Amino acid sequence: MSLVRVDQLLKMAQASNTAIIAFICIDYNMVKSVIRAAEINQKPAIVMLLPEHVTKNQAPDMHSFVAMTKHLALNSEAVIALHLDHSFEERQINEAIQAGFTSVMFDASKEDLDTNIRRVREVVAYAHSKNVVVEAELGAIGLAKEMVSQRVDYYTDPEAVAYFVQETQVDSLAIAIGNAHGDYPMPPKLDFERLNEIQQVTRIPLVLHGGSGIPDDQLEKAFSHGIRKFNYGTDVLNCYDDAIRRYHNMHQPPQSLDLLGIPEFVQNQMIKLIGKKMELCKILSE
Numbered sequence: 001m002s003l004v005r006v007d008q009l010l011k012m013a014q015a016s017n018t019a020i021i022a023f024i025c026i027d028y029n030m031v032k033s034v035i036r037a038a039e040i041n042q043k044p045a046i047v048m049l050l051p052e053h054v055t056k057n058q059a060p061d062m063h064s065f066v067a068m069t070k071h072l073a074l075n076s077e078a079v080i081a082l083h084l085d086h087s088f089e090e091r092q093i094n095e096a097i098q099a100g101f102t103s104v105m106f107d108a109s110k111e112d113l114d115t116n117i118r119r120v121r122e123v124v125a126y127a128h129s130k131n132v133v134v135e136a137e138l139g140a141i142g143l144a145k146e147m148v149s150q151r152v153d154y155y156t157d158p159e160a161v162a163y164f165v166q167e168t169q170v171d172s173l174a175i176a177i178g179n180a181h182g183d184y185p186m187p188p189k190l191d192f193e194r195l196n197e198i199q200q201v202t203r204i205p206l207v208l209h210g211g212s213g214i215p216d217d218q219l220e221k222a223f224s225h226g227i228r229k230f231n232y233g234t235d236v237l238n239c240y241d242d243a244i245r246r247y248h249n250m251h252q253p254p255q256s257l258d259l260l261g262i263p264e265f266v267q268n269q270m271i272k273l274i275g276k277k278m279e280l281c282k283i284l285s286e
Helices: 006-016 028-041 051-055 062-074 090-099 113-129 158-168 192-201 216-224 234-250 259-278
Strands: 002-004 020-024 045-049 079-087 103-106 133-138 172-175 206-208 227-232
Touching (some): 002 062, 006 079, 006 227, 020 028, 020 234, 020 259, 028 045, 028 259, 045 051, 062 090, 090 113, 103 113, 158 192, 216 227, 227 234
Parallel strands (some): 020 045, 045 079, 079 103, 133 172
């Protein structure tokens, strides 16, 4: 159907008081699964690429990834947007914009507040000159295995949000309210009081990273309290890995392994998982 901009989808989410779900993808099978699930469930979706997956040769280069996603989206019945996730270097932002990304995340959250603001401001100025929107991060989301989701001192400070947004002119903001990347050792408990305080001081879309492992009831509550984009990756990557292992175990001895059957099998497993999560989004594709 169409490849749209992330900011278009965020406006739709704002109007419906819900969130658009963004899925980390590393290859054709994952992109195809997201788009097919979006078709089946009539939900818009965001396809995301992590620069580190490109650097580690786990994903195609940015130009190839954009071309592949555009081709699949334009030849589907889905509404899809494309986003670059967690870039820590200005060089990566420039490369992504040249490759055709119209939405990027620049993460300088590990810096002190003033440095974070300065670096994000410079990226925003360049990106906006190219008609590209920027997501930034305030607070430290970190890794679930390091238990950072329980470190309140890592959470986003509501008092800093308005100043950060005003100084950087960023388009959306990823916040830390008890969420973290990766597999949680135990189910997290999101800080909804903090989320409400943040929502009261800014009008830009808020983003929740580390969505895998957060209970659906907490996600739905977060969506109704200002979260407009929800990142989902670890569960999908784990599903991909599990599907390949299951396929291999179903075709013993190895001589009977049909490599050509792998894409359809793994895509079907991911489509089921992705489709289930898409039910949380209260928007239907037109």
